[in-house]
Amino acid sequence: MHVGEEYSIIPAFIINMAGCNLTCPTCPERERWNHLLRPLPAEAYARALISHFDKTSWPKSIEWIGGEPSTQMPYVFDTTWAMRALHPELPTVYLNTNAYFSPFLNPMLAGTGAIDAFVFDLKASPPCARHITGASDYFDAVSHNILxxxxxxxxxxHILRHLVMPGHVECCTVPILEWCKKNVPDLCFNLMTTFHDFRRPPSIPAVLPQNEADLAIHFAKSSELPHLLINGDPA
Ligand code: SF4
Known part of the structure; x- marks a missing residue:
């Protein structure tokens, strides 16, 4: 149960999955993937989750998170459908995704009644995409799928997150704010200044410098995005 997500979705029950289709050098998740448990079959896991919520407390939302959960959609679908069959009034189910997948997946993600909404991630502008995510086609693929x-x-x-990267305020944060204002102004935009480099030793600043955080917040507030959050709280 996680209370560090956006204020509108907490407490959120996080289901972490292993593996990702991107290779971000500063990935905070990879370390964890070697210590995961073997998953239960989908129906058994759905029953276990419902029973757990009944015995403890129900969350406001349930989030499938990676790594990248879109790489394991059959399991996500089967488990979510089984949960809905057991408990039709399920909290909002989010797919927390990097949105880097084939566009052929979009109709399935939107049309099968498993996923209610998405937490998207928009990390980098086209010139910096390869450096930040490992994929040179990152921006085109992800922006298309979000749209x-x-x-x-x-x-x-839906929620769209942007984690501000050190040294990338003007080249990534600013154009991403402009793209969102132009293309998806109705989405809740969460600007995050909580970057932490988990590599040891870090080759770039371990955290976002305060002056860059302040600058990114200034640009975000100036963008006049109507549903702006800063680190999960209303701006
Ligand atoms: S998209 Fe997220 S999980 Fe995947 S490599 Fe990048 S930081 Fe790690």
Whole structure:
């Protein structure tokens, strides 16, 4: 149960999965993937989750998180459908995704009744994408999928996160704010200044310098995005 997510979705029950299709050098997740448990079959896991919530407390949302959960959608679908069959009034189910996947997945993600909404991640502008994510086609692929899923599920409470990277305020944060204002202004935009480099030893600053955090917040507030959050709270 996680209370460090956006204020509108906490407490959020986080289901972490292993593996990712990107290779961000500063990935905070990879370390954890060697220590994961073997998953239960989907129906058994769904029953275990419902029973756990009944015995403890129900969250406001359930988040499938990676690594990258879109690489394991059959399990996500099967488990979520089984949870819905056992408990039709399920909290909002989010897919917390890097949105780097084939566009052929979009109709399935939006149309099968498993996923209610998305927590998207928009990390880098085109010139910096390869350096930050390992994928040179990152921005085109991800921006296309965000647009398409927002169009397919227009009333869903999607969230778009942008983690400000050290040295990338003007080249990444500013153009991403402009792209969001132009293309998906209705999405809740969460600007995060909580970057932490988990590599040892870090080759770039271990945390975002305060002056860069302040500058990014200034640009975000100036963007006049109507649903702006700063580190999960209303701006
Ligand atoms: S998208 Fe997230 S999980 Fe995947 S490599 Fe990048 S930081 Fe790690």
């Amino acid at each position: 398409e899923l927002a169009r397919l599920m227009p009333r869903a409470p």
